[in-house]
Amino acid sequence: MVKPPKSIPHKDHYQRISFLYQSSSLFANSEKYQVLSRALARNVDLVSKKTVLKLTPAMKRTICKKCHTNLIPGINMKIRIENLSKKQSEKSQVLVHQCNNCLESKRFPIGKNKDYKLFSEREDIAIDVD
Amino acid sequence: MGPKQSADKVKKPTKGKKGGNPVSGSLKDVEQRRRQVFKPVLDNPYTQSNLWPFIEPSDAETIIEHLCHILSKYGQYNDLIEKSKSSKNFVKPEAPEISKHLTIGFNSTVKALERQAQGTRDKLAGNNNVPKEENIEEDDNVYIKYVFITKFEISPKVLLEPFPVLTRVASRNREDQVKLVQLPRGSSKRLSEVLNVSNVTIVGLSNEFTEASGIYDLINSKVKDVEVPWIEKMLEDGFKADFSKPVLKVLSTTAPIFPKKNDQKKKKTPPQKADG
Numbered sequence: 001m002v003k004p005p006k007s008i009p010h011k012d013h014y015q016r017i018s019f020l021y022q023s024s025s026l027f028a029n030s031e032k033y034q035v036l037s038r039a040l041a042r043n044v045d046l047v048s049k050k051t052v053l054k055l056t057p058a059m060k061r062t063i064c065k066k067c068h069t070n071l072i073p074g075i076n077m078k079i080r081i082e083n084l085s086k087k088q089s090e091k092s093q094v095l096v097h098q099c100n101n102c103l104e105s106k107r108f109p110i111g112k113n114k115d116y117k118l119f120s121e122r123e124d125i126a127i128d129v130d
Numbered sequence: 131m132g133p134k135q136s137a138d139k140v141k142k143p144t145k146g147k148k149g150g151n152p153v154s155g156s157l158k159d160v161e162q163r164r165r166q167v168f169k170p171v172l173d174n175p176y177t178q179s180n181l182w183p184f185i186e187p188s189d190a191e192t193i194i195e196h197l198c199h200i201l202s203k204y205g206q207y208n209d210l211i212e213k214s215k216s217s218k219n220f221v222k223p224e225a226p227e228i229s230k231h232l233t234i235g236f237n238s239t240v241k242a243l244e245r246q247a248q249g250t251r252d253k254l255a256g257n258n259n260v261p262k263e264e265n266i267e268e269d270d271n272v273y274i275k276y277v278f279i280t281k282f283e284i285s286p287k288v289l290l291e292p293f294p295v296l297t298r299v300a301s302r303n304r305e306d307q308v309k310l311v312q313l314p315r316g317s318s319k320r321l322s323e324v325l326n327v328s329n330v331t332i333v334g335l336s337n338e339f340t341e342a343s344g345i346y347d348l349i350n351s352k353v354k355d356v357e358v359p360w361i362e363k364m365l366e367d368g369f370k371a372d373f374s375k376p377v378l379k380v381l382s383t384t385a386p387i388f389p390k391k392n393d394q395k396k397k398k399t400p401p402q403k404a405d406g
Contacts, residue, residue, distance in 0.1 A: 002166040004380050011376075014172050018376035022175060026364060026371050031255040048172075056379070059174035072361075073292035074247035074299035075254070081236050081289075095288060114285045119381065120171060121287065126379045129170075 004127050013051045020044045021059065028070035034101075042068040056120040061097070066104035076100045081110075164384035173377040176360050181294035182281065182312055183354040190314045193352075196345040197278060197313075197333070198324045204228050208326040228341070231272055233334035234327060236289070242274045242334055243308070246300040250365065274300070274308065275337035276349060280321070281312040284331050294356045304366065307355040
């Protein structure tokens, strides 16, 4: 059995992305710095692509795919459960996160598999490192 | 940056091969042989701690009992409506007082909370006009102050994630916060029975329903406010923030082992270049 590594290479890139993300959310809801917030969030995406780093879905889902707004519930995001099926069966329930800025929505088919767990939430796969 | 990364990629396979047998080049073999690999991922620094306020099991039990008692009238009303629908002379019964102070289900509760968050949004936008805030309060829409969630009976987790932040944002101010109450296991069934609605998991209650003052006192004394440090920073302290360390995890996965041939080619090429 191979042991998990103690240190992670290129930590500076992770630090950079983490910083960009946090500063983006800090400015997320002020009218004055909306554009700055979006630019920072866009950089999160760009840097992670350029440096080929993996971000957890928990992080990526908080940024709008279209306009890169940092989505905060109640402030710039609308959350609803939708069921477009005629039968209204529980299986076709969809959780919709809509960005109030560009009205783009993320749809999560929550009814499909109620026990679904993200890979990053599974304790057997994701291991914490300091 | 570029060359460093490629060097890193070459290194990784050698790590895994330490104990491995010599690898043949057949395609079938490549598919079968996979080595253990650890891939780092960056996690959201804000979703690390559990933000749900803790409730003693005994208190939670009394809360759910009180709640069922309060909601029973509304349940009877629901029952009456169901019955009157089936009969020919459809007379809509009079709604009990509680119906104005109540939201049932995910959508209506979240909608109410999002509407309440308008005040916070105005504040953040810099419009600190007093009349505007008054308008919100005078609306016939009531202020939902207590949100009851059967946390253990909701899955998947994505549904629960927004609540701590949402309740904080929907609060009037730091002192008068919306309370997030998690109910014990099995309460979803009890609520559904009392309300005559199937699968009730989320209930919102305003603070102006006089009959429920008992439960208000109980919750106010026993349940702590939701504390979301980063939201607090954003709402109260302007743009001063403490940045937290990047939260890193490693994923344990597997990667295919490629035939040795490729490695040798790579190893051979650099000296050739040096000669030429």
